[in-house]
Each structure stands twice: as structure tokens, then as C-alpha cells.
Amino acid sequence: MSSAPQNSPVLETARRAREAAAVLAPLPRTARDGALLAMADALEARTAEIVEANAEDVAKARAAGTAESIIDRLTLNPERVAAIAADVRHVVGLPDPVGEVLRGSTLPNGLELRQIRVPLGVVGIIYEARPNVTVDAAALCLKSGNAVLLRGSSSAYASNTALVAVLRDAVVEAGLPADAVQLVPGESRDSVTELMTARGLVDVLIPRGGASLIRTVVEGSTVPVIETGTGNCHVYVDRAADLDMAVDILVNAKAQRPSVCNAAETVLVHRDIADEFLPRALKALADAGVTVHGDETWQEASPEVVPATDEDWATEYLSYDIAAAVVPDLDAAVAHIRRWTSGHTEAVVTRDTAAARRFVSLVDSTAVMVNASTRFTDGGQFGFGAEIGISTQKLHARGPMGLPELTSTKYVVTGDGHIRD
Template structure:
């Protein structure tokens, strides 16, 4: 075992001990700690911004785009907003201890299934230092210890933020080691975390497709996949075209760099002539580059030819793949072939078409006459999310606090024997 592996395992062992102490704490105790964290973030905002400036300078030296630099950057106002988000999480219900089902068995035993923390949650994520706070406080609220492995690009910011969080916890009843940064900034530390089976209960990667697939393929710790959204909007032959334009444009342009942003627009051939010229004009005015098939290109000279790669690409940029399809079945076949099972939307006034779309699309979220951008824990009323799961086991869709728990059975008898 290398020195790095020993160091990571030591951190994980401390997290496991902290998780055992954290799990039985009351909501009031955990909320008090979260409020202390929020206050500390505000109080130490200047020092956090100072550390962040090191990361920003390094990013600029490395030639990162301004979009990347902006996602990385913190100022006092942004830190205050992060602290406000922590206070919002305090207001959310605590899922731990919730009885999900219960009954009296014929033999007189009382059976209850109750929510319990997962234990130690490892987070491997990119770029944004606000995720460090989000992950830490969501884990704490749900009774889990957090092992945080951010990208090297935000190393200075993450180090200072975790110092501030731990300093706040040190004055509360929540164990300090419930929040730890995985030591080191190299790849070996991340690999050691992925191999810490028995010490880490679950890993949640949050970032681009490459990061997620690396964790899925290399980890021996159970993984909940998040992100990677090649999302589709399908305009049906029975669509209200004004609504269709609004949904299509919002799904693509409301925010470009999120996993619930639409990357492909499918249009039924019978409405293409009435719909495409106007929506293509609107997209062009918003500086969106359309990658279209031959039929789409016939409506606008600015459309660039679509390649096979365009149908599989999660752009996260001002690009959109557009295809004309001859039927709902053709749209379903396209989605089935290229979707990453995140979010798909149909715009239609036909109830039968909507029912067929919902029944046949196998994604975490399916929208009817609504933008793909609504697949979000906040928009769903969960208050917050750790990420959006695109897999089927344990959790699917936006992962709020309940999805950060497991369950156990509590069986109460009166000297019962079998």
C-alpha cells in the first residue's frame, strides 16, 4: 500500500467513526451545526475569496475559458449566497427516522422500516467550489459523513472552505471528522478513495461524462451515477406551436452548461414547415449554432450539417442538434438509441401521444409540455439536491435528502421465538 493510500484510508476511517456518532443525532443538533457553518462562511468570506483568487489566477495562467473561470470564481456576494443556501437546507425536513412502512404481523411482532443514513459518502466533483459546501451540508443534514474530493483547479478554495466548516463544527455536537477533504490533489488520491470499499459506503461523482465514467469503471465502492444529460425535446404533430417554440428555446438557452439542458430537438415532419423557420430564427438570434440533418438545413442556410457524433454529444454549449422525424415512433427510436436517460420532453396536445411517449421513454424524468430545465431538486420542491441520478438502483432523478438515506427494519416483540 502506498503512502497516499494509507493517508486516504486513515481519513476514511475517521469518517467512518464520525458517521457512527453522527447518525443518532437529533435534527435540532444537526440544524444548529448547519447554522454555525452558515455563520462561519459569512464571517470568513474574505479569507475564502483570498484562497479562491489563487485558483482563479492558476486557471487563467492555464488558459481556461472565461466560462470555466466564472464557474470557479467566488466573491463575498457569492459566498453569502452559499451561506443562505445552507440556511435554506436547515429548513428542510430531516429524513432520518422516517417510517416508510410498518405493520403488525399476525404473530404479534411490530414491524417498521425506517430511514437511516448511508454512512460515509464520498463525493468526487469538478470545478465549482460551492459544491464543497452543498455536499458537506446535505450529507450532514441526512446524517452522513462526507469525504470530499474536488478538482485540483479548486484546491485552494476547497481547502479553505473545509477548514471553515470544520472550525464551525468544532464548536457544536457534530463530530469534526464528519466533513473531510481527501488529502492530496493528484489522481492517486482519487483512485485510493475509489478503492476504499468497507470504509466508504457510496461514491457520488458530479461532473462531466469523462469523470463519471472513470469513477464507475474504476471504483470498487458502490457508485451512484449523476449528470451526463443528452436531453431531447420532441415536437409532436399535435403540438401547439407557440408552446413548442417556448419549450424548445427555453430547454436549450435558459442555461447552457447544465445536465438538464436540451441537446437535441426532434420535429415531426408534418409541422416542420410551420415550426422550423421560426424556431431556427429564434435560436440564431440567441447565438445558438444548429447542427441539422438535410431536411432541417433546407429551412436555414446557417444550419451546419449534423454528423453522427452530434446525436450523441452533450454539448453544454450554444449548440443544438436538430432532426426531422416522420412519426412519434421514429422520435422514440432516436431517443432510445442516443439518450443518456436523463430528461426527455414531448410537446403535444394529444393525450394518446403524451401517454405513449411517457410509457416508452425510459429516462429519469419525462416532461409533457414543459422544459427539460425543470429536472432539478429545487424546481421539484425538494429544496436541494446532491445531483441527478441517471441510473436505476437506489435513486433515480434529482437526489434530495431522502435519497441520501437507506432503510433498516426494526422488529419489536414480547419474547417472541420462531
């Protein structure tokens, strides 16, 4: 249990969430979907209220000198609110994971055995500046029968407060308990610590954000954590690669949207094709506005290349920067990846089927792309409809986490007066 005072507002919020979770668990899909539709309608009806609250956060962020890229993530306008509402309606149409039978059989003694999906219970989400996550997380948790505790950053506190008020009113209107969706009280780190140590009240925590946030939650939590990882992703261009394809994949993986976790941060090139590939890659990357931090071979190919250090190999840039090295062979590329990867996504570009198979078998990351951009590691792109995050751990959930990953299982055993000898 938590070491926080038992009358702590955070723990009281968690207790109410636990009571709400018990109500949600047996509800039919129609009840949960009805609440989601009510949430979408309410977001649209109360857009002005939401945008007004968001303007307060944006003004504070600008006054504090926050980077415009962060302010853009923070900002809500009527078009973005409408898009968020549309996303909630999309969740309604996704398959319901609750009650799905994963396996079943009749045992030799006549007992009927079924393993079925059930909600996790109370899910805590700790996340940074994007207020759209508030609604996304609430919708996905409610769809999968879970109560949700939302702890966004203080920079979005007014926005999140307004959004959660709208969602709670909609949930009540649909006949569900308001405490199925709650904002964790407090803006200080103490409230985060109390949430992380509310073992017995919170079933699982999911951190979403940068490396520092994720590390803090993983290392400091007594509540089980599903670790969503940073993305130090690699692209390896093999000697049997189609070079036109390799250039296209590299530029897309790095520059299509560099601030996300599935963007490439390092490119590795087989030495047999370096003389031909590097000039083409350097031009394409320069045209895309990307700065290359390269080893000696890359530096020899262009005076614009910044000398790379071990810090570059370890860095998730989230910017128009990429680390680059030439390697003697596929095994050397794999060794580099295994040393420096965060376990998110790696890609190989090759026309050699045996080389592709070897790369896939040796690389131990959440997703491995063959002749495709790292940018495809995404719940929507995988056809899951939505995701709560991308897990880089190996227990319970790995990779893009859709609705099934927000459930656990239980066994239901049905007999006819069976007793064990």
C-alpha cells in the same frame, strides 16, 4: 478493502470519517441543524479568508489559459459566499429524513415491524471546479446524518481547503466531530483511485462533473457508486403541438442556461409540421445565438444549418449548439431517443393526450416532460429544496437526489419474547 497501503492518508481519512459517522447517526435533528447554522455563520464571518484563498485558484486558472466560463464557476466573491451561506440555512429548514417510517405493521404473530430511514454512513463526493459544491455536499450529508469525504478538483484546491477548514471549525463549535467533514488529502489522481477503492470504509461515492469523470468513477470504483449522468436531453415536437408553445419550450430548454445537464441537446420534429415549424424555430434559435446541427430537411430550411453526423446525436454540447432532425412519427422520435439518450430528461410538446401518454410510456429516462422545458429537472424546481446531483441509474436513487436519497433503510422488529418455531 482498498489495495492502497493501509497507512495511506486517504484511508486514514476514511477511517476517521467512519468513526464520525457512528457518532452522527443517532444524533437528533437539533444537533445536526445546530451544526449547519454554525457553518452558515462561519462562512459569513470568514468570507475574506475564503475569497483570498479562491483568488489563488483563479490566478492559477487564468495563467493556465482556462476558459472564462470555467473561471466563472470557480470564482468566489463576498456575494457568492453569502449566497452559499443562505443555501446552508435553507437546508436547515428542510424535512429531516432520518428516522422516517416508510412502512410498518403488526404481523400475525404479534411482532411489530417498521422500516425506517437511516444515514448511508460515509459518503464520498468526487467533483470538478465549482467550490460551492464543497459546501452544498457537506450541508446535505450532515443534514442526513452522514460523514462526507470531499474530493474536488486540483484547480479549486486552495478554495476547498479554506472552505473545509471553516466548516470543520464550525462543526466542532456545535459539538459534533470535526471529521464529519473532511477534504480528501492529495491533488493527484492517486488519491481519487484510493478513495474509489476504499471499499469497507466508504459506503457510497457520488461523482459530479463531466462525462469523463463520471465514467472513470463508475468503471474504476470498487465502492458502490450512485451515477449522476450527463444530459443528452431531447425535445420532440409532435404534429399536434401548439407551435408557439413549442418554440418557447425549445428556446428555453436550449438557451436559458446551455451549460447545465438539463439543457436540451437535440430537437426532433414531426414531418407533418416541419414546413411550418422549422422556419419559426430557426429564427428563434438564431435570435438566441444557437447554432443548429441538422439533418437534410433542416439544412434545406436554412443555409446556416451545419450538417449533422452521428457524433452530433451523441453529443452533450453544453453550449449554444443543438442537433436537429425531422422524424416521420412519434415512434421514430422515440426510437431516436432510445438510441442516443443518456437517460436524463426528454420532453414532448403536443396537444394530443394519447400521443403524450404513448411518449411517456415508451421513453425510459429519469424525467419525461409533457409540454414543459427540460430545464425543470432539478431538485429545487421539483420542490425538494436542494439536491446532491441527478442520478440517471435505476437502483436506490433516480432523478434529482434530495435528502431522502442520501439515506438507506433498516427494519426494526419489536417482539415480546417471540421465538420462531
